[in-house]
Amino acid sequence: MKKFINDPEMVVVEELEGVALAHPDLVKVHFDPNYVVRADAPVQGKVGIISGGGSGHEPMHGGFVGYGMLDAACPGAVFTSPTPDQMLEATKAVDGGAGVLHIVKNYTGDIMNFEMAADLAKAEGMQVESVVIDDDVAVQDSLWTAGRRGVGSTVLAEKLCGAAAELGRSLSEVTDVCIKVKNMGRSMGMALTSCTVPHAGEPTFDLPEDEMEIGVGIHGEPGRARLPLKPADEIVEMLMEPIVSDLPYKAGDEVLLFVNSMGGTPLIELYIAYRKAYQICEQHGIKVVRNLIGSYITSLEMAGVSITLLKMDEDMLKLWDHPVLTPGLRWGK
Amino acid sequence: MKKFINDPEMVVVEELEGVALAHPDLVKVHFDPNYVVRADAPVQGKVGIISGGGSGHEPMHGGFVGYGMLDAACPGAVFTSPTPDQMLEATKAVDGGAGVLHIVKNYTGDIMNFEMAADLAKAEGMQVESVVIDDDVAVQDSLWTAGRRGVGSTVLAEKLCGAAAELGRSLSEVTDVCIKVKNMGRSMGMALTSCTVPHAGEPTFDLPEDEMEIGVGIHGEPGRARLPLKPADEIVEMLMEPIVSDLPYKAGDEVLLFVNSMGGTPLIELYIAYRKAYQICEQHGIKVVRNLIGSYITSLEMAGVSITLLKMDEDMLKLWDHPVLTPGLRWGK
Amino acid sequence: MSIYRDDTLEWITACADVLDENSHYLTKLDAAIGDGDHGINMDRGFNAVMLKIPEVADKDIGTIFKTVGMTLISTVGGAAGPLYGTFFLQAGMKSTGKMELNLEDWLLALESAVAGVVMRGKAELGDKTMVDALSPAVDSLKHSMDDHLSIGQAIQLSAEAAKQGMVDTIPWVARKGRASYLGERSAGHQDPGATSSYLILQAAADTWADS
Amino acid sequence: MSIYRDDTLEWITACADVLDENSHYLTKLDAAIGDGDHGINMDRGFNAVMLKIPEVADKDIGTIFKTVGMTLISTVGGAAGPLYGTFFLQAGMKSTGKMELNLEDWLLALESAVAGVVMRGKAELGDKTMVDALSPAVDSLKHSMDDHLSIGQAIQLSAEAAKQGMVDTIPWVARKGRASYLGERSAGHQDPGATSSYLILQAAADTWADS
Numbered sequence A, B: 001m002k003k004f005i006n007d008p009e010m011v012v013v014e015e016l017e018g019v020a021l022a023h024p025d026l027v028k029v030h031f032d033p034n035y036v037v038r039a040d041a042p043v044q045g046k047v048g049i050i051s052g053g054g055s056g057h058e059p060m061h062g063g064f065v066g067y068g069m070l071d072a073a074c075p076g077a078v079f080t081s082p083t084p085d086q087m088l089e090a091t092k093a094v095d096g097g098a099g100v101l102h103i104v105k106n107y108t109g110d111i112m113n114f115e116m117a118a119d120l121a122k123a124e125g126m127q128v129e130s131v132v133i134d135d136d137v138a139v140q141d142s143l144w145t146a147g148r149r150g151v152g153s154t155v156l157a158e159k160l161c162g163a164a165a166e167l168g169r170s171l172s173e174v175t176d177v178c179i180k181v182k183n184m185g186r187s188m189g190m191a192l193t194s195c196t197v198p199h200a201g202e203p204t205f206d207l208p209e210d211e212m213e214i215g216v217g218i219h220g221e222p223g224r225a226r227l228p229l230k231p232a233d234e235i236v237e238m239l240m241e242p243i244v245s246d247l248p249y250k251a252g253d254e255v256l257l258f259v260n261s262m263g264g265t266p267l268i269e270l271y272i273a274y275r276k277a278y279q280i281c282e283q284h285g286i287k288v289v290r291n292l293i294g295s296y297i298t299s300l301e302m303a304g305v306s307i308t309l310l311k312m313d314e315d316m317l318k319l320w321d322h323p324v325l326t327p328g329l330r331w332g333k
Numbered sequence C, D: 001m002s003i004y005r006d007d008t009l010e011w012i013t014a015c016a017d018v019l020d021e022n023s024h025y026l027t028k029l030d031a032a033i034g035d036g037d038h039g040i041n042m043d044r045g046f047n048a049v050m051l052k053i054p055e056v057a058d059k060d061i062g063t064i065f066k067t068v069g070m071t072l073i074s075t076v077g078g079a080a081g082p083l084y085g086t087f088f089l090q091a092g093m094k095s096t097g098k099m100e101l102n103l104e105d106w107l108l109a110l111e112s113a114v115a116g117v118v119m120r121g122k123a124e125l126g127d128k129t130m131v132d133a134l135s136p137a138v139d140s141l142k143h144s145m146d147d148h149l150s151i152g153q154a155i156q157l158s159a160e161a162a163k164q165g166m167v168d169t170i171p172w173v174a175r176k177g178r179a180s181y182l183g184e185r186s187a188g189h190q191d192p193g194a195t196s197s198y199l200i201l202q203a204a205a206d207t208w209a210d211s
Ligand SMILES: Nc1ncnc2c1ncn2[C@@H]1O[C@H](COP(=O)(O)OP(=O)(O)O)[C@@H](O)[C@H]1O
Pocket: A079, A080, A081, A108, A109, A110, C030, C034, C035, C037, C038, C039, C041, C042, C077, C078, C079, C080, C081, C083, C117, C120, C121, C122, C123, C128, C129, C130, C131, C176, C177, C178, C191, C192, C193, C194
């Protein structure tokens, strides 16, 4: 394992220390329980927005705390959902009297831990809503399984809900925005290499030089299929087809196209992916009206790409364009 | 070689096509000769700022074209400096009558190609200044060698000069800002893994599982020494000591601390590096007043980290904080 | 014969030991069909438990189990944290004020613990989760009660039932938890949570063999 | 005996071939002490040259060499682009209007070409660059002139001198170009640019052996 770390045990804490030193103007970091919270929290009268999940997906979620996005983020151990006390304390810290929205990615652990936290917070008299993001079309959806994983749409939900809250919308209105993202967003990812959980010390999976994992999860969960390595354009087709046909996205739809690096894939390759994804949208008559290209929801150093489409309406465009000022996403401020 | 590409020959062109599709509001991409230029170029009466170099360092330089930073960027083949016709055409395209500054990284190829372009541009009656950035303390400086390489300070120079030009400063004033960055910035990098030039198809160097390359160049040039892999904090010390003692940075100095990923190192590890670098500054009484943390000057998918210190004064702070609106760096707009 | 307060403390210690020893093994199982952290998660949780236990070592069994549960909830995270946390919390509820447990007490505690896991995780038998190891253990205990076996014998049989349940998960397709994302590809792998459940119940059997 | 226009075209084609064949080798040399692209750069440049050459194949040698130079400048990039570009531009200047070159013409062309490289790159003998192969070739040509050798013989000797110059670079510490960043660690490696220079001059010797 080759990582730029000290002790595997200390990775999350030391990273959070770095965040605290780097962005004191934007965020405060609370330790034990661990959460990252807006420097000016709680914002009175504003709906508070919280997300969280295992570490190793940076900048998600801690990097999205700040004006116009999250009020707090709860980082768990690497790839392990955080514990209820983190979410409870964070919820208390951001509650400005207008209620708190929990944006949860659909993983059994995240669901259960957030559920316990929400129960505890409600028991203490707080108003809490939860929306579960489950946009990964790599996974077959069914009432009988854990359902789809939450991936790229989460970043977009955090942005749009953050803007809605900033605009003074109510908890139920902000929740509706989140549900819209949940309903209108679809994603799929793939890996060229495995990631290595620091504590585990060896790659989560073995991927021979000439193979790739299509439909991989952001924790290195195996995907739909292991296939021979293909040129970028073919891979993008393999990702786009299930995405487009799932919602389905149709001619005339306006979308945000989000091309994401799993961590180890550099920007030069992302633009090659973006180019092909854009062309496929064009072929379908789908209009790309906004985009996001970069490392936003990662899997440690895994090489790979994920693509998210989000169908946009006028309100969502307005919320997307609203200023945001966080360590990981910043414009207009 | 595992890359998300189609044909190694087409990497740069396809990436540029992606950039063109992704950011038509910010930039135009010109092909043959290849350059990325501000959508609104030339800005009349404003000093034009151009940089360029081999591709593979994204977002540098093409990702820094836009309001408040570069007017144009000339991408060469991967790790190969661009040709004079690219710089000549780009210079013409951005000349708004106030002259053009070429920000050149100190590599023999970049120097010679920019030199030829500047000669040609001057012959056509344009006013051109050039500043060569050579901030890499890993390399011994001497009159008898090619001197130090240009690395991280280049990004900072592009930001500060871009702001100065936006504020209406003259070519000689903008050039002075660039010279100040050249004089006040120092950098050093290291690699955990090699990068692979697409065309070459195999890693530029072999680095065993338990070794690292200290002082590596952004083209995978071997560095000062190959050493056993160490914990992050020790590595940061090995990078910071030569940087701090070179200028030297002294107690009371105000600096911008730039912690950069070589491409394959994820954000979680960068914050661990930032934490230690900040602490070392503190120990020296050096005050970190601004920072930049992320993948800004990369070496394809190389895993590794580089650190840049830039001593700031009041004017530089003002220029740093000035709005910037480019694909790769964005705030205030 | 009874399980005394100190026996439960011994069991918790044995759990910590066996999970530490098997941390890598559990993680490998989880890497195959999950995200490769189950062993790390359980080890982290029981390390925290071992630090917490001295504070309540002189309390009743209910308090001890509840403390284990609360500690697991706030240190394990992931799916296993709320599930094993609920497991011990529920066992603790049923043991409130008790300084010793007879076989019926233990059955009620375990039954309630497993019911808590099912309520929290909504998994059914055959979904390829820890429930597939836990549920058969409860059933086995019930039979042993009917057959008037000793606690030691009964608990050994219940651990064996858990083991069988664990092994049964191998060919199944997961329908709950992270492994369910794999669909058919989850078949052929033993469920890590079922494995840790077996280890925990086997630790009870080993610790209480003479009860 | 003379080098005719068609001989120069043949030489350029031979350069393209030999650089294509040795692209991987040159790149490996460059990977050791540079950035691993020299072979790719030269190959890209001479591929472009081969596309351009037909347009000027009926012109004078000066035009042909200048076209090679301009094409290399606008397609090679890196250090080698301006250097080899200047090399052929300068050779072209000295051959303006000529349809054939005698030994003295070739000497003047090569001398001017190498002077152009030195002017552009400011490298001195012993800096471990292409100059270390090119300069000895010029010196050798001068001696051959004095010794009244045939063009074919003279050019073969100059290629041998280039080869010796190339081999001489191995133990040296680079003082120019990317390899200079390595300091002492550049010793023990043959300079890629000196190698391509030798290959180019050897291609001339092979092509013009009977001139
Ligand atoms: N809904 C559920 N009900 C019961 N057990 C579950 C459920 N989901 C997951 N599990 C158990 O949790 C185990 C995984 O735990 P762990 O790896 O620690 O959590 P995570 O999947 O969050 O990484 C699985 O092997 C399975 O036995």
